[in-house]
Amino acid sequence: MTKDKAAPDSALMLDELYEVIAARRNADPESSYTAKLFAKGETKIAQKLGEEAVETVIAALKEDRQALAAESADLLYHLLVLWAEKGVTPDEVWAKLRERKGTSGLAEKEARSTE
Numbered sequence: 001m002t003k004d005k006a007a008p009d010s011a012l013m014l015d016e017l018y019e020v021i022a023a024r025r026n027a028d029p030e031s032s033y034t035a036k037l038f039a040k041g042e043t044k045i046a047q048k049l050g051e052e053a054v055e056t057v058i059a060a061l062k063e064d065r066q067a068l069a070a071e072s073a074d075l076l077y078h079l080l081v082l083w084a085e086k087g088v089t090p091d092e093v094w095a096k097l098r099e100r101k102g103t104s105g106l107a108e109k110e111a112r113s114t115e
């Protein structure tokens, strides 16, 4: 698969989106969807994330690649809103991924089962 050389680093894009989302905390819910979500609170945000996850799964099982990409974008956006709501930063998540780099999921699972 070819990569678009002009495309920004995807983690950086998520960092930037997170900054936009976090800055919406004090915005007017009338003018910002993100501010409206924050105003509704963590239960609603978590519920929206769950809905987007289900919509992503449905798109995948329907073999609808376009819908899968669009629903995945919705899912990532709502995940970032939940991180911001709970005070988790992208750096914390990237650190977790970095820690796991090079460790097979199967090996990690095996290590857990022998703990």
Ligand SMILES: N=c1c2ncn([C@@H]3O[C@H](COP(=O)(O)OP(=O)(O)OP(=O)(O)O)[C@@H](O)[C@H]3O)c2ncn1[C@@H]1O[C@H](COP(=O)(O)O)[C@@H](O)[C@H]1O
Pocket (backbone or CB within 6 Å): 017, 020, 021, 024, 031, 032, 033, 034, 035, 048, 073, 074, 077
């Ligand atoms: N990436 C997104 C993004 N992805 C999805 N969505 C919104 O998420 C919603 C998901 O659609 P649904 O049909 O499930 O939800 P809905 O029926 O509109 O909402 P509910 O009534 O169910 O809560 C849509 O309203 C989308 O517009 C997003 N809203 C905002 N962003 C980014 O956040 C930035 C700030 O947005 P505002 O806070 O609106 O200024 C934007 O510039 C974008 O970069």
